[in-house]
Each structure stands twice: as C-alpha cells, then as structure tokens.
Amino acid sequence: MTAVGVLALQGGFEAHLHALARAGAQARDVRRVGHLAALDALVMPGGESTTLLNLMADEPWFDAIRAFHARGGSLFGTCAGAILLAREVRRPSQPSLGLLDVAAERNAYGRQVDSFETLLEAPALGGLVPGVFIRAPRLTDLGRSIEVLASRDGEPVLVRDGRVWAATFHPELTNDPRIHRAFVESVSRVRAA
Numbered sequence: 575m576t577a578v579g580v581l582a583l584q585g586g587f588e589a590h591l592h593a594l595a596r597a598g599a600q601a602r603d604v605r606r607v608g609h610l611a612a613l614d615a616l617v618m619p620g621g622e623s624t625t626l627l628n629l630m631a632d633e634p635w636f637d638a639i640r641a642f643h644a645r646g647g648s649l650f651g652t653c654a655g656a657i658l659l660a661r662e663v664r665r666p667s668q669p670s671l672g673l674l675d676v677a678a679e680r681n682a683y684g685r686q687v688d689s690f691e692t693l694l695e696a697p698a699l700g701g702l703v704p705g706v707f708i709r710a711p712r713l714t715d716l717g718r719s720i721e722v723l724a725s726r727d728g729e730p731v732l733v734r735d736g737r738v739w740a741a742t743f744h745p746e747l748t749n750d751p752r753i754h755r756a757f758v759e760s761v762s763r764v765r766a767a
Contacts, residue, residue, distance in 0.1 A: 575598070575599065575600040576598070576599045576600065576614050576615070576758055576761050576762050576765065577599070577600045577602065577612060577613050577614050577615075578594050578599040578600070578601055578602075578613065578614065578615040578616070578617060578757075578758060578761065579601075579602050579603065579604035579609060579610070579613045579615070579616050579617070580594065580601065580602075580603055580604060580616075580617045580619060581604050581616060581617065581618045581619060581626075581655070582603035582604055582605050583605065583621075583626060583629040583630065584621040584622070584625050584626055584629055585619040585620050585621020585622070585626065585653075585654060585655075586619045586620050586621065586652075586744060586746055586747070587603060587617075587619045589619075589744075589746035589747060590617050590619050590652070590746045590754075591603060592746075593745070593746045593751065593754040594617065594754055594758065596751050596754070597751055597754040597755040597757070597758045598755070598758055599615075599754075599758045599761075604616060606633065607633045607634060607635060607638040610638055610639070610642045610647070613642070613647060614647065614648065614761050614764070614765055615647060615648035615649065615650065615757070615758075615761040616639065616642060616647060616648075616649055616650075617649075617650045617651075617652070617655070617757075618649065618650070618651040618652070618654075618655030618656075618658055618659065619652055619653075619654070619655055619746070620652050620653030620654045620655060620708065620744055621653075621654045621655075622654060623654040623657040623658060623663075623668065623680065624668060626654055626655075626658060627658075627668065627669060636669075636671060639671060639673075640671060640673065643673055643737065643738070646737070646764065647737070648737040648738070648739070648757075648760065648761045648764055649673060649737065649738045649739065650738075650739040650740070650741075650757050651674070651738075651739070651740045651741070652740070652741045652743070652744055652745065652746065653708065653709070653710055653711065653741070653742060653743065653744060654711075655740070656674070656678060656711060656713070656740035656741060656742055657670065657678045657680060657711050658670055658671055659671050659673050659674040659738060659740055660672070660674050660676050660677060660678035660713075660740075661673075661674065661675055661676060661677065661717075662676075662677040662678070662715070663677070663678050663680065664677055664678070664679045664680070665679050665680050665681065665682070666680070668680075673735075673738050674720075674733070674735050674738045674740050675716065675717025675718075675719055675720055675735055676713045676714065676715060676716050676717065676720060676733065676735075676740070677713070677714045677715040678711045678712070678713060678714075679711055679712040679713075679714060680711050681709050681710075681711070682710065682711055682712030683707050683709070683710040683712070684709070685709060686708065686709055688709075689706075689707060689708040689709070690706075690707050691704060691705065691706050691707070692704075692705055692707070692726060693705070694724040694725065694726050694731055694732070694743075695724060695725050695726070696723060696724035696725075696732065696752075698721075698723045698724075698756075699723065699724065699752045699753065699756055700752065703724060703745075703748075703750055703752055703753060704748040704750050705724070705726065705731060705741075705743035705744075705745070705748075706743055706744040706745075706747040706748060707742070707743045707744075708743075708744060710731075710742045710743055711742050712729065712742065713729075713730050713731070713733060713740065713742060716730060716733070717735070719735050719736065720733050720734070720735050721733065721734045721735070723739075723756075724741075724753075731743055732745075732753065734760075737760075737761075737764060739757055739760075741753065
C-alpha cells in the first residue's frame with residue numbers, strides 16, 4: 575500500500591488524512607523530519623504559510639523535504655502548501671522550497687471573508703471537480719514542465735510538475751475523491767517504475 579504522510583504542524587491536515595485513506599493510501603500524520611523516511615509521498619496542507627514557516631524552523635524541514643523529493647518522494651501542496659513548494663513567492667516575498675516551477679501570489683483571491691466554492695474545469699480528472707478557495711494563492715509564470723490539471727476561468731488552480739502537485743484550493747474539504755485518488759495513483763506508478 576502507498577504510504578502518504580500529511581505534514582501535521584498546522585492547517586487542515588486531518589481532512590487530508592481522511593481523503594487519502596478514502597483514496598486507498600496508508601495515510602499518516604508527519605510531525606517530525608524523521609517520519610519522512612517511511613513515506614512514498616508527502617502532502618503539505620493549507621493553513622497559513624508564514625505560520626508554517628515559523629513552525630518548520632524547529633527542525634531542518636526544507637533540507638529534509640528537498641532530500642525526500644531528490645530520493646524519489648512525491649509531494650502535493652494545497653493552498654499554503656502550494657506556496658511553500660513554489661520557486662518564488664510574491665505579495666509579500668518569503669522563503670520557499672523551489673520544487674515547483676511557478677510563482678505563487680499569496681492571498682490573490684482576497685481575504686477570509688472572500689472565500690468561495692466553485693466548479694473547476696478538470697478534463698484530466700473526468701470533467702468538473704469542486705474547489706473550495708480560502709485566502710487562496712494564484713499560480714503565475716508557469717515553467718515549461720508544468721502540466722495544468724484543473725483551471726478556473728482559464729487560470730491554473732491544480733498543476734503537476736513531475737512528482738510535485740499543487741492546488742490553490744482545498745480538495746480535502748469536498749466529498750469528491752478524484753484529486754486525492756489521482757495523486758495516490760501517480761505515487762503508486764512512481765513506486766512501481
């Protein structure tokens with residue numbers, strides 16, 4: 575069974591754990607750098623990116639996540655997690671892992687009160703999928719290796735760059751399992767290769 579961890583320092587990690595279990599993964603929370611060793615993939619959930627950065631300062635998370643990816647681990651960042659994976663963060667600038675060839679603009683859809691749900695165009699996932707946007711980032715300046723898996727009004731909201739996935743919204747807050755299932759299946763294919 576595919577072992578997928580969810581970074582459980584802050585944010586919506588519980589909902590991701592449930593969604594991953596429904597998608598057929600062996601889901602576990604990740605609270606220490608040492609937990610990465612037993613995983614095939616890591617989900618970096620939403621929350622608040624600057625708070626996550628502060629919490630990650632207790633251990634060498636950036637080095638550990640980069641090493642995890644370098645040895646073949648897959649990554650999936652949602653909302654704040656997507657921001658941390660980006661090559662560049664804007665509005666304002668902040669450190670990031672640089673593992674996803676995009677720029678992320680923080681809070682691009684507005685404040686908490688501007689949160690919304692909508693259907694997203696996702697031909698790669700079989701049609702429309704629901705998306706929950708909460709203080710969501712916008713992905714811009716996409717590199718050539720980026721594949722857009724879902725969009726909203728022509729803007730990319732779910733992308734893949736090899737073994738790195740990112741969503742600007744919260745797929746874990748819906749009952750639709752397709753995004754987590756597609757990610758878990760992609761991780762299983764990497765394991766089998």
